[in-house]
Structures are given as structure tokens and as C-alpha cells.
Amino acid sequence: MAAREVPPIGDAEDQAPGLPGGFGHFYLHEYRGVVELAYALSGNRAGAEDIAQEAFLRAYRDWQRVGRYRYPGAWVRRVAVNLATSAVRRRLIEARVLARFWAREPALAELPASGADFWRAVRSLPRRQAQAVALHYLEDLSVADIARVLGCAEGTVKAHLHTGREALARRLPLIEEAEA
Amino acid sequence: MSLDAHARRAAAALHDSAETVDPFGRLGNLQRVARRRAQAQVVLAFVLLLALVVAGVLAVRNDLEVVGPLPSRATITVGRQPTTVVIGQGAVWVANKLDNSLSRIDPQTNRVVATIAASDGVADLAVGRDAVWTGGDRRGVARVVRIDSRANRVVATVPVTHQPAGLAVTDDAVWVTSFVGGTLWRIDSQSNTVAATVPIGGRPVQVAADDRAVWVACPQDNLILRIDPQTNRVVATLRVAQPQDVALGLGSVWVPSERSGTVLRIDPRTNSATSMRVAGKPNAIAVGADAVWVQNSDRRTVQRIDPQTDAVTATVPVASGLSGLAVDDQWLWTVDFPGDTVTRLRIPE
Numbered sequence: 001m002a003a004r005e006v007p008p009i010g011d012a013e014d015q016a017p018g019l020p021g022g023f024g025h026f027y028l029h030e031y032r033g034v035v036e037l038a039y040a041l042s043g044n045r046a047g048a049e050d051i052a053q054e055a056f057l058r059a060y061r062d063w064q065r066v067g068r069y070r071y072p073g074a075w076v077r078r079v080a081v082n083l084a085t086s087a088v089r090r091r092l093i094e095a096r097v098l099a100r101f102w103a104r105e106p107a108l109a110e111l112p113a114s115g116a117d118f119w120r121a122v123r124s125l126p127r128r129q130a131q132a133v134a135l136h137y138l139e140d141l142s143v144a145d146i147a148r149v150l151g152c153a154e155g156t157v158k159a160h161l162h163t164g165r166e167a168l169a170r171r172l173p174l175i176e177e178a179e180a
Numbered sequence: 181m182s183l184d185a186h187a188r189r190a191a192a193a194l195h196d197s198a199e200t201v202d203p204f205g206r207l208g209n210l211q212r213v214a215r216r217r218a219q220a221q222v223v224l225a226f227v228l229l230l231a232l233v234v235a236g237v238l239a240v241r242n243d244l245e246v247v248g249p250l251p252s253r254a255t256i257t258v259g260r261q262p263t264t265v266v267i268g269q270g271a272v273w274v275a276n277k278l279d280n281s282l283s284r285i286d287p288q289t290n291r292v293v294a295t296i297a298a299s300d301g302v303a304d305l306a307v308g309r310d311a312v313w314t315g316g317d318r319r320g321v322a323r324v325v326r327i328d329s330r331a332n333r334v335v336a337t338v339p340v341t342h343q344p345a346g347l348a349v350t351d352d353a354v355w356v357t358s359f360v361g362g363t364l365w366r367i368d369s370q371s372n373t374v375a376a377t378v379p380i381g382g383r384p385v386q387v388a389a390d391d392r393a394v395w396v397a398c399p400q401d402n403l404i405l406r407i408d409p410q411t412n413r414v415v416a417t418l419r420v421a422q423p424q425d426v427a428l429g430l431g432s433v434w435v436p437s438e439r440s441g442t443v444l445r446i447d448p449r450t451n452s453a454t455s456m457r458v459a460g461k462p463n464a465i466a467v468g469a470d471a472v473w474v475q476n477s478d479r480r481t482v483q484r485i486d487p488q489t490d491a492v493t494a495t496v497p498v499a500s501g502l503s504g505l506a507v508d509d510q511w512l513w514t515v516d517f518p519g520d521t522v523t524r525l526r527i528p529e
Contacts, residue, residue, distance in 0.1 A: 024207065031203040036194050053206055057217070060210055086509075107201045115193030118186055127509065128470070137187040138194060152470055155488055159431050169183045170391065 020063045027056055030073050033139060034080045039108055040119050040134045041084035046106040048084075055080040074148045077139075081131045081149065121171045122164075129164035132157050252526040254290045255499075255516070258283035262515045264504045265522055268307025269329040272506070272513055274522055275302035275314060282314065284332060287511070290524065294332040298325055304386070308349035308369060311335075315344025315356060324356055324365070326372060336372040340365055346396075348389040353409065355394050357384035364396060366412060376412040380405055388426045388433070393448055395433050397423040404435055404444075406451060416451045420444055429467025430487045436462030436474055443474055443485060456490045458483050468507030469527045475505045475514065482512060499523055 034055060039048035055076045059066045066072050111119070122130050122137075128150065135146045143161070147154045259276025262283070266273050271293075272285040280301050284294040300323045301316025307329070315324040322343050326336040342361030347354060353375070354367040364384060366376040382401035387394060394407040399422045406416035422439035433446035435453075442455040443462055460476035462483075467473070472485040475498070482505060484494040498505075499516040506513045512525045 027207055027210075028203045032198050032201050035201050036198045039197070040194055049201070049206070053210075053213075057210060057214060060214055061217075109197040109200055111190075111193050111197055114186075115190040115197075118190035119194065138191050140191075153488055156430075156470055163431055165183060167391075168187075172181075172183060172186060 020060075020067065022067055023060060023063050026059075026067070026072055030076060031056065033073075034076055035108070036138060037077060037134060038080050038084045040138050041081055041123065041130060043120065043123055045108045045110065048108060049106070051080055051083045054083055071148055074145070077135070077149045078151060081134070085127045085131060121168055124171075125164050125167055128152075128156075129160045129167070132160035133164040133168065136161055254524045255521050256285055256290050256292065256524065257521050258285070258292060259295065260520055261518075262520065262522060263302070264305045265506045265513045265515050266305045266307050266312075267506045267508050267513065269310070269312070271329070272522075273305055273307065273312055274515070275305050276520075277302060280316070280318075282312065282327065285522070287524075296327055296332050296334070298327070298334065300325055300337070303344045304347045306347040306349040306354065308354070309351070311369070313347050313349060313354050315340070315347060317343035322358075324354065324367060326369075338367055338372050338374060340374065345385050346387040348387045348394070350389050350391055350409070353389075355387050355389045357387050357396055359383050359385055364394070364407060366409075378407060378412050378414070380407070380414055386423075386425045388428045390428055393433075395426045395428070395446075397426040397435065399424050399438070404433075404446070406448075418444075418446065418451065418453060420453075424463040425465045427465045427467050427472075430470070430472070432487070434465050434467060434472050436465045438463050438477065443472070445490065454490070456485065456492075458485070458492055459495065464504050466505050466507045469509050469512075473505060473507050473512060482514065496525060498525075 031052060034052040035048050038051035039045065042048055042051060058079055059072065059076050066075050069075055122133050125133060131150055132146055135141045135149055143154050143157050147157045150157065258274045259281045260278035261276060262274045263277045264275040272287055274283040274285065276283060280298055282296040282298060282302060283292045284296065285291065286293045298314055298316060300318050303315045306313045310329055312327040312329050313324060322340045324338040324340055324344055325334055327333065328335045340356065342358040342363060344356045345359040346357045352369060354369050356365045356367060362379065362381045362383060364378040364380050365374050366378065367373065368375040380396060382398040382403060384396045384398045386397040391409065394409055396405045396407065398405065402419055402421055404418040404420050404423050404426065405414050407413065408415045420435055421437045423435045424438045425436050427434045433448055435444040435446065437444055438461045441461060442457050443465065444453045444455050446453045458474055460478045460481065462474045463477040464475035465472065472487060474483045474485060476483065480498055482496045482498050483492045485491065486493045498514045499519065504515045510527055512527055514523050516523055
């Protein structure tokens with residue numbers, strides 16, 4: 001995976017004693033990136049953290065296996081992008097968010113109009129194209145890394161990126177018009 | 181501003197937006213949530229076991245032999261003589277020819293949650309952003325019908341001059357072929373009116389479209405036509421032996437040639453085609469789950485084509501060899517013929 005800026009990490013085991021070895025650091029290192037990815041692909045400010053939390057919960061439950069992977073960050077991203085772009089699963093999470101809507105203010109700040117329009121255009125792409133494009137632009141991942149996250153061939157990623165970027169380029173004037 | 185510059189700015193905005201996210205915030209909750217989920221799963225497993233025992237007593241199992249690792253399937257009863265299945269708007273839609281109706285299936289429960297009467301009849305189906313489109317011709321009145329996918333009811337009818345055959349939806353248009361009239365109509369999906377009539381000749385049936393091109397299959401004329409949606413004119417013609425269907429996906433146009441027992445892959449940049457041999461007589465095609473799926477009229481199978489190698493990599497027996505199929509990321513849906521059912525098969529990871 002490409003290197004990303006690491007948020008300040010305190011002692012994870014102090015925060016949540018009893019976590020399996022290595023999980024706390026993995027969580028703190030990857031959490032914000034996965035939240036961003038979930039926000040980009042779901043467009044749901046309140047639900048993005050829930051999607052990320054769900055992905056990490058699955059990693060936590062299966063940490064004996066996932067923790068031994070060479071790229072556990074790719075694994076948790078794959079779960080998150082599938083959650084964020086699956087209509088059925090996303091609605092389940094959104095329903096949970098709505099159920100406690102008044103209890104928690106989203107931690108994510110609202111995007112400016114230009115950013116929101118761009119990510120809306122990404123979400124309007126076919127599912128796999130949107131996932132590939134978001135990983136490319138948001139996480140700056142290489143084709144090989146995107147293929148690892150999506151679990152497909154590099155050639156397939158190239159095709160998704162090519163078609164997705166073409167479609168986005170066609171919509172650019174509309175985005176710029178909306179900004180103006 | 182270039183696309184990359186736009187993207188960099190949007191990515192930076194999203195990174196800024198997440199600055200306030202506190203990674204420590206929910207770490208402590210994780211173990212508690214995991215414990216609660218585990219307890220809930222034990223209860224759910226018990227309930228499911230009980231339900232399975234009851235269902236096992238009540239239901240007669242009739243499993244198909246599956247070649248390749250497809251572990252699960254479901255058969256869902258719809259209306260009389262279903263002909264077409266499409267996926268969209270969080271639902272699976274089936275056209276029932278003898279009932280003149282549409283069945284809406286909830287993919288979470290495999291149940292028909294709505295049956296929508298379409299008194300003009302149902303030809304092909306196409307799903308757009310907020311509507312399902314079909315068309316029919318009864319008592320000499322031909323119409324294309326718009327169904328609100330939230331309200332599950334007909335909200336507009338568009339009169340046309342001949343019986344509609346195939347339909348395809350793009351962002352701003354619905355493309356409808358007429359087998360009888362040799363015509364392709366462009367319907368404006370904002371105004372629900374015919375915006376253009378393209379006299380393409382021949383006997384067109386299936387149609388597939390995106391923003392760049394409209395592809396029409398004329399099986400009786402052995403032709404595939406490409407129409408430019410900017411000018412509404414035919415800009416390319418390809419000879420294909422009995423092209424029964426046409427689908428877009430994975431950067432290509434896919435056409436099953438029933439008579440020659442091949443599938444054609446057309447490069448839309450050059451309009452050049454390559455062909456690959458498949459077993460039997462391919463007559464319907466769908467693209468999804470990173471593959472191309474071809475239904476076969478004589479052997480009653482669906483074959484999976486790997487787009488990397490253009491080779492058949494799996495063969496799945498299905499109940500029907502004559503009707504439609506649809507595919508999403510995880511499931512293959514086929515219309516059963518004869519019968520009043522559709523079958524849902526899980527695609528392996």
C-alpha cells in the first residue's frame with residue numbers, strides 16, 4: 001500500500017485494554033483513511049464512520065487471520081468500499097445512523113461545494129469504476145494496490161480507471177458550471 | 181481546470197473534512213459492539229436453525245446440478261410467462277408476458293413485493309435513474325410506458341407508431357426499437373415525449389446504449405448498427421450472423437451470434453470485432469461481476485467469459501435456454517421457461 005500520513009498514535013492498549021496484538025495500532029493508523037474512503041463512496045457524512053467501524057469490527061473479529069495478512073489495510077478497505085457502494089448494506093447502516101441521529105453529531109466536516117460535486121460525480125459512475133477512481137484519487141494508490149484492494153486483475157483496474165476518468169472528464173463542465 | 185486538478189482539490193477537501201475525525205473515539209466501543217454482535221448471532225443462528233427445520237419439512241427441494249462453485253440458488257415465482265429480467269433501483273424487475281404485468285422482487289428477501297399492471301403489454305424492460313420503462317401494443321395502440329420505481333405505478337405513457345421491441349436507458353434518453361416499423365425512437369426522459377425518430381430499416385430488436393453510442397441488434401437482417409446519439413444517425417454497420425442480443429460493459433460491446441455459436445466483442449473506439457467460440461447457440465448476454473455471461477438456447481446453460489482471456493471459464497446449468505438473464509456483482513438472475521419463475525444463482529467470489 002502507498003504510504004500515508006499517520007495520525008498521532010497514543011498507546012492504543014491504554015484506550016482499549018485487551019485488544020489483540022497489533023490491532024490497536026492498525027486501527028489508529030488506518031481509521032481516518034477508511035472513513036474518508038467511506039465518505040467519498042457513500043456521500044453520507046453521518047454514516048461514513050459507521051461504515052468504517054463496521055469494516056474494522058470485521059477485521060477485529062477475524063484478527064487472527066487478517067492480522068497475518070501482508071496487507072491488512074487492503075483487506076479492511078475492500079470491506080469498506082463494498083459496504084459503501086452496496087445499496088442494501090449501506091441502507092442498513094444508514095438506518096442505524098438515523099435511529100440515533102439526534103444523539104451524535106458527525107465528526108466529518110461538510111465538504112465545500114466543489115469537492116461535494118466532484119465526489120457526487122464519482123458516485124454516479126458504475127460501482128467498480130467509482131471504487132477504483134476513489135482509491136486512485138483519494139488514496140493515491142497504484143494500479144497494483146487498487147487491484148489488491150478490489151481483488152481483481154490489474155488490467156481490470158486499468159479498464160475501470162480509463163472508463164471512469166473518461167466519464168468524469170465529460171462531466172467536468174457540469175461540475176464547473178455548478179461551482180460558478 | 182483539468183480533471184486531475186479537480187480531483188486533487190476534491191481529495192484535499194475530503195482530507196480536510198476528516199481532520200476532525202478522532203481515531204481514538206470509537207476504539208473503546210469496538211470490543212463492546214463485537215460482544216453484543218456475537219450474542220445476537222447466537223440467538224439469530226438458533227432462530228434460523230428453527231426456521232430451516234420448519235422450511236425443510238414444508239418445502240420440496242429441487243436443486244439443480246451446478247458445474248463450478250455456485251453454492252446457492254433460489255427460485256422465485258413471479259407472474260405468468262416471464263420474459264425479461266433487469267436489475268436496478270434496489271430491486272429486480274421481471275416482465276410477465278401473459279399477465280401484462282411487472283413483478284418487483286426485493287433482493288433481500290427474494291419475495292415479490294409489488295405487481296404492477298401494464299395494460300398495454302410488456303415488451304423489453306429498462307431501468308433508469310428513477311423509472312422503469314417498458315412498452316406494448318394492444319388493440320392497435322402502441323405505447324412506451326414509464327413506471328415510477330418508488331411508487332410502483334405507471335406515471336406516463338408515450339404514444340409511438342408501432343409496437344415497441346427493445347429498450348435501453350441513458351442519462352437523458354430512452355431508446356426504443358420497433359421490429360415492425362424498422363425504427364429507433366429516442367424518447368426524452370424529462371418530457372416523456374418522442375424527441376427523434378431514426379429510420380434505421382431492417383427489423384431491429386435489442387438495443388444497448390450509453391452516452392457515446394447506441395447499438396441495435398437486427399437478428400433477422402444479420403446486422404449490428406451503431407447510432408450516434410449526437411446526430412441520431414447510423415454511423416456504422418457490422419455484419420453478424422443472427423445477433424440475438426447486445427450488451428455494453430468492460431469497455432466493449434458484446435453480441436451473441438446464435439447462428440455461428442460465437443460471441444463478438446466490439447471495440448467501440450474502432451468498431452472492429454473479435455469473436456470467441458462458445459458452446460451451443462448463444463442468444464442472450466449480460467455483463468457484470470467482472471465477466472460476461474452468455475445464455476444458451478439449446479443446452480440450457482449460462483457460460484462465463486473471462487474478459488482478460490476471452491475464454492469460457494465456467495458453465496452453469498439453468499432451467500431455461502430461451503429467456504433473459506441479468507447479473508449484478510454477486511448474483512445471476514435467469515428467467516425460467518417454460519414456467520412462472522425466475523432463478524437466482526450466487527456468483528462465487
